[in-house]
Each structure stands twice: as structure tokens, then as C-alpha cells.
Amino acid sequence: MTPTPHASPAAVSRTRAWLVVLLVALSGYGNYYCYDAIGPVADLLQQQRGFSDAQIGLLNAIYSLPNVVLVLVGGLLVDRFGAAFMTLATGLVCLAGALFTAFSPDFTGMALGRLLFGIGAETMGIASLAAVADYFHGPGRNVALAMGVTLAIGRIGSYSADMSPTWFATAYAQGWQPPLVIAAVMAVTSCVAALVYWGIDRGPRRAGLLPTSRTGEPFVWRDLLHFGRAYWYLLVLCVLWYAVILAFRSTFSIKYFQHVHGLDLAEAGEMNSYVFLAAVFATPAFGWLCDRRGRYAPFLMFGALLLPVALAVLALTPWSLWIATALIGISYSLVPAVMWPLASRLVAPQRLGTAIGLMWVVQNAGIGGANVVAGWLNDRAGASATNPAGYDAMMAFFGAASVGGLLCAVLLWWTAGRRQHELRG
Numbered sequence: 001m002t003p004t005p006h007a008s009p010a011a012v013s014r015t016r017a018w019l020v021v022l023l024v025a026l027s028g029y030g031n032y033y034c035y036d037a038i039g040p041v042a043d044l045l046q047q048q049r050g051f052s053d054a055q056i057g058l059l060n061a062i063y064s065l066p067n068v069v070l071v072l073v074g075g076l077l078v079d080r081f082g083a084a085f086m087t088l089a090t091g092l093v094c095l096a097g098a099l100f101t102a103f104s105p106d107f108t109g110m111a112l113g114r115l116l117f118g119i120g121a122e123t124m125g126i127a128s129l130a131a132v133a134d135y136f137h138g139p140g141r142n143v144a145l146a147m148g149v150t151l152a153i154g155r156i157g158s159y160s161a162d163m164s165p166t167w168f169a170t171a172y173a174q175g176w177q178p179p180l181v182i183a184a185v186m187a188v189t190s191c192v193a194a195l196v197y198w199g200i201d202r203g204p205r206r207a208g209l210l211p212t213s214r215t216g217e218p219f220v221w222r223d224l225l226h227f228g229r230a231y232w233y234l235l236v237l238c239v240l241w242y243a244v245i246l247a248f249r250s251t252f253s254i255k256y257f258q259h260v261h262g263l264d265l266a267e268a269g270e271m272n273s274y275v276f277l278a279a280v281f282a283t284p285a286f287g288w289l290c291d292r293r294g295r296y297a298p299f300l301m302f303g304a305l306l307l308p309v310a311l312a313v314l315a316l317t318p319w320s321l322w323i324a325t326a327l328i329g330i331s332y333s334l335v336p337a338v339m340w341p342l343a344s345r346l347v348a349p350q351r352l353g354t355a356i357g358l359m360w361v362v363q364n365a366g367i368g369g370a371n372v373v374a375g376w377l378n379d380r381a382g383a384s385a386t387n388p389a390g391y392d393a394m395m396a397f398f399g400a401a402s403v404g405g406l407l408c409a410v411l412l413w414w415t416a417g418r419r420q421h422e423l424r425g
């Protein structure tokens with residue numbers, strides 16, 4: 001690892017560092033709220049604007065599509081122009097996207113809005129992690145706790161969007177548009193937080209206390225391949241773990257709980273939401289634990305192990321759904337709490353944006369691919385409430401991918417994550 005000469009976040013006061021976390025997390029709150037704002041208005045969009053299921057699906061799919069390429073560019077820009085500038089710039093792109101989505105007269109305009117929002121939002125996610133790494137890298141700086149808090153406040157944004165029909169019932173009673181205007185207001189909040197962060201970051205950055213960006217250095221494509229072996233294990237784990245957890249939890253789990261385990265829609269949705277709610281509290285707690293013990297890879301390995309175990313419990317045993325839900329909840333909290341701090345330890349600070357960008361390019365492709373493959377397997381086997389065995393192929397596919405992820409976590413631990421590696425760094 002080659003830290004910037006003179007960069008020493010330890011010289012930045014803890015209060016300022018935690019203020020940065022708070023501001024970055026607030027911008028993440030707005031970002032995740034807007035991301036999840038389509039689900040609650042889906043029914044209203046169908047009733048009032050006549051959108052089909054495919055159109056509703058496209059409003060979310062179009063978020064990921066450009067990021068199969070563009071989030072890498074975003075990561076490079078974060079390294080080049082710095083996390084603070086890029087959080088603000090992407091916040092403004094997200095706001096433009098949210099406004100387009102809320103005020104467009106037709107579907108095409110809304111889809112363009114979601115496209116713009118996706119382009120800004122994923123790069124903002126990278127800028128947020130890079131911002132926290134800037135202020136917390138180095139021994140005893142609690143990087144995992146700080147990243148855990150940032151992710152947790154983002155998860156509250158998603159939870160708030162899910163709860164918005166209850167919290168903003170009057171807006172929902174007026175139709176599809178007011179809830180999307182509220183989402184745009186959340187995007188304004190993101191921009192204000194990003195602006196304040198940009199303002200307070202200028203002092204320590206100019207004083208050389210933070211890693212400097214790489215402005216002026218020419219971009220060399222070959223640089224992309226020059227990460228160590230442990231980074232590549234982390235990348236494959238990231239792709240497989242997020243592909244399984246998001247394709248299962250965000251797309252198919254509710255339907256699976258209904259058809260295979262006999263829950264009604266409300267019960268299935270509630271069961272699924274506990275995973276999410278648990279992550280709000282458990283992600284920072286696990287981050288704190290990792291920082292305190294100074295160990296990351298063993299926790300990552302344990303989190304990666306719980307996913308195939310949970311899937312096996314769901315698919316192969318008659319045990320209570322609570323057991324699998326708790327196991328998925330722990331995995332969903334533990335893996336992100338460790339993965340991003342570990343990434344910040346495995347690569348040089350000035351290349352963190354590029355490193356995460358590359359991970360998220362493949363991750364976006366993996367999430368999209370896993371959704372398509374799982375849907376195809378279910379259709380092919382005729383999975384339904386009357387044919388619950390039709391879900392077996394999907395569960396086997398998710399199980400195999402999650403075992404692949406576990407294998408990468410073991411290799412990562414073996415290569416760079418044992419006691420003598422981690423306590424040294």
C-alpha cells in the first residue's frame with residue numbers, strides 16, 4: 001500500500017471526522033430513499049398512469065443497466081477529483097434525476113429520470129465509502145464502525161421509503177406525484193449535506209492531512225489489473241454474495257415465503273423487512289466489533305458462511321422461518337460491515353474509488369444476471385403455490401453461488417486475512 005506522503009487523517013480531529021460521517025450518511029439517506037421510492041407508488045402508477053408491470057420493472061432496472069459500465073468511470077472520477085467534490089456532483093445528478101422522475105409528463109421522461117438518478121447514485125455510494133476511508137484509515141481509527149454507521153443510515157433511508165405510505169398518507173392520498181416530490185425533497189437534503197461536507201473537507205485536504213486525489217496523472221488501463229490477489233477474491237465474493245442476497249431478498253423471497261412456506265403477502269413482507277431493520281442496528285455493531293478486535297477476514301468468512309447455511313435451512317428443513325431469517329439478517333449486516341473497510345485496507349487510498357468501482361461494475365452485472373437466471377429457472381420449473389418444488393432449482397442456484405462466495409472468503413482469509421496479516425496492518 002502506498003499512502004500519500006504527509007496524509008495523516010489521525011491529525012484531523014475526531015469530531016470533524018464523525019461530522020463527515022454524519023453528513024455523508026445523510027446524503028446516503030436521501031440516496032437510498034429515492035432508490036426505493038418507486039415500489040410504494042407502483043400501484044398508483046398502474047392505476048393512474050396505466051403503466052404495465054414491465055414498465056414499473058424498467059424504472060428500477062434502468063438504474064443498474066448503465067452502471068455495468070459507468071460506475072467504474074465513477075470510481076475513477078472519485079480518485080481523480082476527490083470524495084467530497086464527487087459526493088456533491090453526484091448529489092446534484094441524483095437531484096436532477098429525482099426531479100425528472102417526479103415531474104415528467106410521460107413514461108419516457110420518468111425512465112430518463114431514473115437513468116440519471118442511477119448514474120449519480122452508484123457513484124455517490126463509492127464517494128461515500130471513499131470519504132469515510134479518507135478520514136478513518138490507519139490503525140485505531142474505527143473505519144469499520146464509521147462505514148457501518150454510514151451504511152446503516154442509508155438502510156434507514158430504504159426503510160423510510162417503505163414506511164412512507166404510512167408516514168405521508170396525505171401525500172399518497174393525492175396520487176402518484178406527491179410521494180415522488182417528497183423523494184426529490186430527500187434528494188435536496190442529500191445535496192445540502194454534501195455541500196456542507198465539501199465545505200468542511202477543504203481545510204484538512206488543503207493542509208495535506210487527507211489522501212490527495214490523482215488529478216493530473218494520466219489514466220492507464222493496465223492499472224485496473226494491478227490490485228493484489230486478495231482484492232480479486234474480495235471482488236468475486238462481492239459479486240456472488242450481493243447477487244444472491246439481492247436477487248433473493250429483494251426480488252424472490254416474498255413470493256417464495258408465500259408459495260413454499262404458506263405465508264400470506266403481509267406476513268411474507270414483514271418477515272423480509274426484519275432482515276432490513278436488523279441491519280440498521282447490527283451493521284455498525286459488527287463494524288465496531290471488527291475494529292475492536294482488529295480482525296476483518298474471519299468475520300467476513302463467518303458472514304459469507306451464514307448465507308448458504310440459511311438457504312439450506314430454508315430449502316431442506318421444516319425449521320421455523322425465523323431461523324433462516326435471523327441467519328440471513330446476520331449475514332446481511334456482517335458482510336457489508338466488513339467488506340468495504342477491508343477493501344480500504346487492501347488497496348492504496350488513492351485507488352479506493354477505482355477498486356470499488358470495478359467491484360460494483362461486476363456486482364451490477366451479477367445482480368442483474370442472478371435475477372434473470374432465477375426467474376428463468378422458476379418459469380422453466382413452473383414454480384407456484386401449487387408447485388412449490390418448482391423453486392428447488394432457484395434455491396440450488398443461489399446455494400451454489402453462495403458456496404462460491406464462501407470459498408472466496410476462505411481464500412481471502414488464507415491470502416491476506418490471518419492474524420499475522422491483519423494485526424500488522
Ligand SMILES: N[C@@H](Cc1c[nH]cn1)C(=O)NCC(=O)O
Binds near residue numbers: 122151242336360363
Ligand atoms: N453497489 C451497491 C448496490 C446496493 C446494495 N444495496 C443497495 N444498493 C452496494 O454494494 N452498496 C453497498 C451496500 O451494502 O449497500
